[in-house]
Amino acid sequence: MTCHVIGMPLIRTTKAICLAAALLSVVLLMPGSGARAAGEQAFTDYTGRLGDLPAGMTLGFADGRAVAGSHYYYRKYCRDIPLTGTDGAELRLSEPGGGVFVLHYVGGGPASHATAENSTGLAGTWSGAGRVLPVALTAAGGDSYVPGHRYADVTAQDDAAFETLVRGFYDAVLAGDRAEAMRFVSFPLRVNTGGGRFFTIRDAATLQGKWAQVFPAVWLKALAAATPHDMFVRNGQVMIGDGLAWFGADGLEVVNTVPLRVAESVGACSGGERN
Numbered sequence: 001m002t003c004h005v006i007g008m009p010l011i012r013t014t015k016a017i018c019l020a021a022a023l024l025s026v027v028l029l030m031p032g033s034g035a036r037a038a039g040e041q042a043f044t045d046y047t048g049r050l051g052d053l054p055a056g057m058t059l060g061f062a063d064g065r066a067v068a069g070s071h072y073y074y075r076k077y078c079r080d081i082p083l084t085g086t087d088g089a090e091l092r093l094s095e096p097g098g099g100v101f102v103l104h105y106v107g108g109g110p111a112s113h114a115t116a117e118n119s120t121g122l123a124g125t126w127s128g129a130g131r132v133l134p135v136a137l138t139a140a141g142g143d144s145y146v147p148g149h150r151y152a153d154v155t156a157q158d159d160a161a162f163e164t165l166v167r168g169f170y171d172a173v174l175a176g177d178r179a180e181a182m183r184f185v186s187f188p189l190r191v192n193t194g195g196g197r198f199f200t201i202r203d204a205a206t207l208q209g210k211w212a213q214v215f216p217a218v219w220l221k222a223l224a225a226a227t228p229h230d231m232f233v234r235n236g237q238v239m240i241g242d243g244l245a246w247f248g249a250d251g252l253e254v255v256n257t258v259p260l261r262v263a264e265s266v267g268a269c270s271g272g273e274r275n
Helices: 015-028 159-175 178-182 202-208 218-225
Strands: 041-050 053-059 071-074 084-086 089-094 100-104 122-127 133-145 186-194 199-202 233-235 238-239 246-250 251-256
Touching: 041 122, 053 133, 100 133, 133 233, 159 178, 159 218, 159 238, 159 246, 159 251, 178 202, 186 202
Parallel strands: 186 251
Antiparallel strands: 041 053, 041 133, 053 071, 084 089, 089 100, 100 122, 122 133, 186 199, 233 238, 238 246, 246 251
């Protein structure tokens, strides 16, 4: 995969290295580092499954307790369900409806030494309404922000309002509604085609003529597998999917075209070229 930062050359690396870099940024912003502004909290994002359903989770802890802003969601609905509870060798997290997660960190060596900083995910169970379901989540990066404002480097809008904009494009382009989708494009639109090559689309009429080239079926298939919620932020832009696209405050700014072999293995939130 490719990680790319504005003003720096492309760096070929592995997904594991990109994830480690993202988690390192969280470690550097943990309490006591002196790097966080007032009200900010370090959070780690996870994606995976709760029972048979795709789900995500975002957790932050202070003094061994989950902080405000910790939550989980089902991918189908992308609605946050608040979590409270404790951190330690075992995480016990409760939701308002009575459901309880009992989780432990995985992939960080001996269970007694695994932590949010050195693990690769969470595993355990969710119980509620007389059911017990397995939970398997993979760490997907993290950041530090004021709860409800993870996109503060991009927009003054709160998370729900900004995600409404992204979801507007997401739903429209997947439905084939070109006119509606273009309402959420911020021109000029940069289209990266790989190997450092790109072209620029300066208006809606030009995009209409190049629509199939910018948003081919393979790209749309990959986008449909992505989640327009709890997205990754870097250098003033928000990423959806495996670097498929980047959004600014006014809408879609960058598209990365995807070869078939990439789209077939695409996952949520890991990288891609930017502007």
